[in-house]
Structure formats: C-alpha cells, structure tokens
Amino acid sequence: MLFDIRTIVGxxxxxxxxxxxxxxxxxxxAADLQRSGGWNTNxxxxxxxxxxxxxxxxxxxxxxxxxPRHTESSSPTE
Numbered sequence: 001m002l003f004d005i006r007t008i009v010g011x012x013x014x015x016x017x018x019x020x021x022x023x024x025x026x027x028x029x030a031a032d033l034q035r036s037g038g039w040n041t042n043x044x045x046x047x048x049x050x051x052x053x054x055x056x057x058x059x060x061x062x063x064x065x066x067x068p069r070h071t072e073s074s075s076p077t078e
Contacts, residue, residue, distance in 0.1 A: 007057070014053035016049055017052075020043070024046055
C-alpha cells in the first residue's frame, strides 16, 4: 500500500494543498485579489487539492491493490 501510485499522488497533492492553504491564508493582498477577480486563488486551489488528496487516500483504503497469488496447477515431473 505504501508504494501504490495512488498513495504517492495523494500524499503529494496533500502536501502541495496544505502549502497553498497556508500561503493563501497568510499572504494575500488587495492587489492579488484584484488581479484574480476577487478570488483568493491560492486558498481555493489548496482546498481543492487537499480534498482530491483525501479522495485518493480514501480510494487506497477502500480498494487496496490485490496481488495475485501464483499457484502451480501441477507439479513438475522428472
């Protein structure tokens, strides 16, 4: 489960989402809001990324990767 691509993508999106949420909450100015049409784009994109990351991590927990078992149908004869 640790090396599943969904875990890696979810973790990276979560890290980037948290960083953008912090930047959007702490460092926004009136000039930034005017440039983006009144939207705090860092904050909103961080929230969306965090929600998608949670979705990926829930997906990993609900549908884990199934490793097929290799079974011999017949034993080799000598």
